[in-house]
Amino acid sequence: MRYALPSALMISASGALASSPTLGGPMSHLLVTLFNNEIILSFESPSMSTVTMQDNAGDFTAGASVLNNNGYNGQFGWLANGFISLPPSSGIFVRTLASSPHLSVYEETTFASILGTDGSDDVWQWDGTMTHNWYSSDTHGEHLARYEVFVGDLAGNPLDGYTSATIDLRFEYGQDLSGRIGTLGSGLVPPVPSPGTITIMSAGLICTRRRR
16 A cells, blocks of 8 residues: 655655765776786776766755855766775775866765865775765866775785786766856866876876786
């Protein structure tokens, strides 16, 4: 037997749904493989290496309020590709190598700033479960984040004998108006982020894989 919800409950349920962030589209998994002490990164769906940020009405509550009135997306998700065996007192870490200046990153469940956002550490420990962090921007156009994934000790220092890998995540957020509008305190917005315009977070050569 089906029961009709009272109108007050229906309004409440609708409000709860409206204030909850959605990923923005199908999941785009970032597959993490550890084989012969080498990290290998790949897109489960290569055609989804670029995602589109969605607008919101600014009614997210609690921790999700950091996304209010910005474009945002949560489609990219870290996912273990097979069994990963690590030595004692170690973990898998993600480090920001480079990022567009107007791109912010927040942890999936806590919405805490991570990976260099708002002065946070540019190294973040992944717990090995499927994790969809939140990406947001207050500036229209194209954005990019370049990450290195490595095996490290619990302090986030890379372990000798393991090879890291890098991956680029790309975002599109509506029409780029940077040639006609300014950004508060920083002049004109760069029209298209590229290795020459993204913010470098870590010194050193950036390549597909780096051997330590």
